[in-house]
Amino acid sequence: MAALVTVTRAEVEDFLSAEAELLDAWRLDEWLDLFLADGTYEIPTPDAGDIPPTAAQFFIADDAELLRARVKRLQSRHAHAEQPRSVTHRMIGRARVTAVPGELVLVRAPFIVHRVPDGPVDPYIGWYDHLLGSTEVGLRFRRRRSVLAMDRLRPGSRLSFIL
Numbered sequence: 001m002a003a004l005v006t007v008t009r010a011e012v013e014d015f016l017s018a019e020a021e022l023l024d025a026w027r028l029d030e031w032l033d034l035f036l037a038d039g040t041y042e043i044p045t046p047d048a049g050d051i052p053p054t055a056a057q058f059f060i061a062d063d064a065e066l067l068r069a070r071v072k073r074l075q076s077r078h079a080h081a082e083q084p085r086s087v088t089h090r091m092i093g094r095a096r097v098t099a100v101p102g103e104l105v106l107v108r109a110p111f112i113v114h115r116v117p118d119g120p121v122d123p124y125i126g127w128y129d130h131l132l133g134s135t136e137v138g139l140r141f142r143r144r145r146s147v148l149a150m151d152r153l154r155p156g157s158r159l160s161f162i163l
Helices: 009-024 028-032 064-074
Strands: 035-044 058-062 087-093 096-100 104-118 123-134 138-148
Touching: 009 028, 009 087, 009 104, 009 123, 009 138, 028 064, 035 064, 064 087, 064 123
Parallel strands: 035 138
Antiparallel strands: 035 058, 087 104, 096 104, 104 123, 123 138
């Protein structure tokens, strides 16, 4: 039988707050360190539901290699949609933590990310649906999933940043 990990909601909320600070400060290399070696980054389309990225359309379905490439591109001049870089402001609320078999915890937490490109503010609302592993150095993402609670984006807005 697989062990269940005991992680408190306060530990998870501290982890999510620290992650939000890294992303808002554009410290993407440090943010990458928050992933397990096999970690993924996903943003499903609104109609994907609980279907995995191999069987449904996703806006983003990065494995570890694609995620490293995404960060490298965002830090370069080749990320034209992020030149100049967008300013973001993240608000994360009431995390729910559930232990799952395999030494992981499922975390669900609502979010609002305000993205300020070189024009109007774009609000992105939804919830995080993460799988976290507990390591010697703290919590790490096995799956980082951002689920949008919007059926469409404002014209001209885009997902060119880390949601």
